[in-house]
Every structure is written in C-alpha cells, then in structure tokens.
Amino acid sequence: MGGRRDDPGLRVGGVERMRFGPKSRPDLMSEGRFLDIVMGERIVSAGTMHRDNIRISATLCTVELTEDVSGGTQVKLTDQSAYLDGSEKPKDRQSGWGKIFEHLGKHLSAGATGDRTKMEGL
Template sequence: MTKRSVHPATIVLERAYEASPERVFAAWSTPEALLRWGSPGDDWEMSYERFEFREGGGDLCRFGPKGGEVYVNETRYFDIVPNERIVSAGSMSSAGKRLFAGMLTVEFHPSGSGCRMVMTEQGVFLDGYDRPENHEAGWNHMLDQLGDELKRGRAAA
C-alpha cells in the first residue's frame, strides 16, 4: 500500500508592475492572455478544455513540458471583484494521481501609476508527488512572463 501524506504550505509572491490594476487583472481573465504568459516552464505546452471566468465558473487546463508528463489543473472561481481580487480553488493531477489541492488569491492594488499584485497560494501537497518549491519556481517564472507581457502591452486579450 502507498504511504499517504499531506504537506501544507503557503506561498506568497508580490510583484510591482508598471501597468494599471485593470490591465493586470485582464491578464488573468482570458485564456488567450493566460496562454501567452501562464506556462510554468520554458518550452512547455498548455491548452484549455474549458474556461469560464466568472463566480461559480471554472476551467480545465492541461500543461507540461513538450513530450513529457502532462499535468491537469482544475479550477473553480469563488470570488471575483474586477480589478481588485480573484479567489479560486483547484487541484492538480497527473497520470491519475492527485498531486495538489489548494486555494489561490490574487490581489491587485493601485501603486502610483502601476499595480502591486499579491498572489497567495495555500495548499496541500499530496503523497510526496509535488513540492512547494516546484510551485514557487513555477509561479515566479509565470509572474516574470506576465511582467514581460505587460511591458509589451499584450497582456489583455
């Protein structure tokens, strides 16, 4: 029998972007924008089977390195305040194993002419299949790519 375990962790990342909260929020609200910046690794592939960005809606995303393991992320949106916050919960699995379950909160705060974004992921890493360090590295990569998208003026769909 497989030994079961849970490893709870909280990851908090902040970014200051030279873009309005409206533009940063917009980058989280469409699959077209998320596909441009939301991949956790270079040369990874990503696709959405479903995307319903509304309270009570959800999405189903598949992603992973080209030719490698495929991860499935399921998300449900619980609270969306345009240009201020997004609260969602989700889980990630691969090869039929649940790796992670958690809650994600993204806050958008005006800061001068830009936006200070605070992203908090509170989750449990299940049965040793994933680690907080992996999520933190992936989120850092994605948020850096978001900054590049905003600089190019492409973050909104």
C-alpha cells in the same frame, strides 16, 4: 513546457482546466473553479492538480490587486496548497508561479509598446 488551456470562464462559478508538462508528455492537469471575483480588486479560486490522473495537490489561491505609490498596480498572490503525494514541493509551486509572473510581465511590457505580435506569442 507546453500547455493547453481550455476556456477559463472568468466568472464566479466558472471552471478553468489546463493540461501542461513537457511537450513530449504533458502529464499534468490543473482544474479549478473561481469562487469570488471583484473586478480590479481580487480573484479567489480553488482547484486540484493531477499527474497521470492521480491528485497530487489541492489549492486555494487568492490574487489581490491594489494601487501602488507610483499609480501602478501591486499584485499579491497567496497560494495555500496541500501537497498530497510528496511529488510536488512548495519550491516547485513557487517556481511555477515565478514563470507565470515572468510571462505576465512580458505580456504587459509588449502591450505598453503596442507590439501585438509579442503579446499573441505568449
């Protein structure tokens, strides 16, 4: 799946828009707004997802960051979604978030080794 992300404006009130889907037909559009940001603690956003300009879901998403016992960072994601037309299911969203966290892990691992090429390729 390919994707294009507009400037996320990571600030309270900032808007994030992203178009994604198969490279031959990126028919999904996500649009969200950042509602609350406490640096190093949490990000809360709300948004909608559209397929071919038809709203298919609405979501409130909270990402919480806490220190774990090893001194690293624990990330807790809470995704509260309403699936509006039946085309998307919770397992689809779980799969999507899984891919995002997989890419994040690769990005963080590349940063730890200093390999900037890998980080830029994500």
